[in-house]
Each structure stands twice: as C-alpha cells, then as structure tokens.
Amino acid sequence: MERKYCTTRYGKLSYLDGNSGYPVIFLHGFGGTGNTWLKTAPYLEKCIRPVLVDLLGHGHSDKPDIEYIVKQQAESIVDLISTLEVSKFSIAGNSYGGWITLKLASGMLEPDMIFPVDSAGISPALSNGSRENMNRVLDSILKLRNYNNRNALERIMENNKKQEEKISDTALGNIKSKTTIIWGSADNIIPVSYGYAMESKISGSELIVMPDAGHTPFIDMPEEFAEIINRKIKEYALC
Secondary structure, X not given: OEEEEEXXXXXXXXXXXXXXXXXXXXXXXXXXXXXXXXXXXXXXXXXEEEEEEEOOOOOOOOOOOOOOOHHHHHHHHHHHHHHHOOOXXXXXXEOHHHHHHHHHHHHHOOOOEEEEEOOOOOOOOOOOOOHHHHHHHHHHHHXXXXXXXXXXXXXXXXXXXXXXXXXXXXXXXXXXXXXXXXXXXOOOOOOOHHHHHHHHHOOOOEEEEEXXXXXXXXXXXXXXXXXXXXXXXXXXXXX
C-alpha cells in the first residue's frame, strides 16, 4: 500500500491507499492510526481498494489548531473522498471512527454501505471519567509512539463530551446507506448492548456479533472480520 496525502479544509490528511478496486474507507478509533487496519487488509477481496486513513490529530496527518469535534473530522473525510474522485464507496469505522462514519452517513454523504464497528457516538465512552483518568488514557496512547499529539487528543476527549455532538436517534433514522453493524461480544469499552440499540434505530440495518472479540474485532479476528466485509460488498455487487 502507498502512503498518500490530501489537502482538506483543516490541513493535510494522510492515508494508505490500495490504489485499485472498489474503495472502502477505513477510519480508526481514538488514539489509533490507519495502521490499525493492516491486519485486516490482506484478507480483503482483491477487488476491494482499502483506504486506511489517519484522522486529523493522529498519525501522519496534520494536527491543526481546531476543536476536533466529530463534524470537523467528517468534513475532512468529505474532502478526502472528493480528492479520490470516486462516486461509489463504502466506509468502515471503529469506535471514534464509527462515530465519524455515522455522522457522514446521516446527512453529509451517502456511501453505498457503512460498517460501524463497536461504534461510539450514541454511548458515553469518550465522555466519562475524571481529568486524572483522561491523563492516564492519554499517557498510555502516547507511549505507543503513533505520531499522535497530546493537545489534539485532549481536545477530542473534551469537546466530544458535549451532548450535542452525539448522534441523535433522528440522525440515525436518516441513514439511507446499507448498514452492517459489527460488534465484539467481549467489548468492555462499549458493550454490545449499544450495537443492538443502533440496529433498532437504523432502518434495514443488520448487527453481526463476533464471539469472543473485544473492542477491535478486526485486530482480534482479522480474517473473520474481513470475511464479513467481503461477503457484504459482494452481496450488493459492489465489486
């Protein structure tokens, strides 16, 4: 895969690009990078073009002086898709990346399919905890040396606490994309009950629970996870 950069309204966005095939945009969780999907990518069908994004404030992407609310992250993905010059695409997003995926699909874009994976956005997962706990989380993330920026990560945690940043039931009801929700049964960060709640609010959606997988099932069970993506993309003749 080739590392590329595109210019967005908030700065440069870095991504790994599979270059050919039907594009599936992969959005990582809080404190991660596009590299978190690298275990899954080899198992994807050859007709799929994986695009593994480093979100703003993460990895090789810019760390601009912005609020880092979900809408801004989503707008940068709109700019990326414009740069890719594709009219048909799907989006998979884990946790914080799932939140961004839901934001995009609820009115900003209309992907063919979305795959929210152990998604934040309707849960309090990024909202709870004291400053002491927040610092502990940030310290553990920064030790991973993923080129992340503490100030950007602090803003993400602080500014997305606001209730107005959550994805409302009305917004979920506005999603027209075919939706496959994927959840690890052993997720102890955002329990699978939130997956069932999401399924009930997105018309025509399907929840697939991966037994014994945690908050990142694409890392715990990459081959099985990729098979879900492959099956759904082929089911709707997208590649």
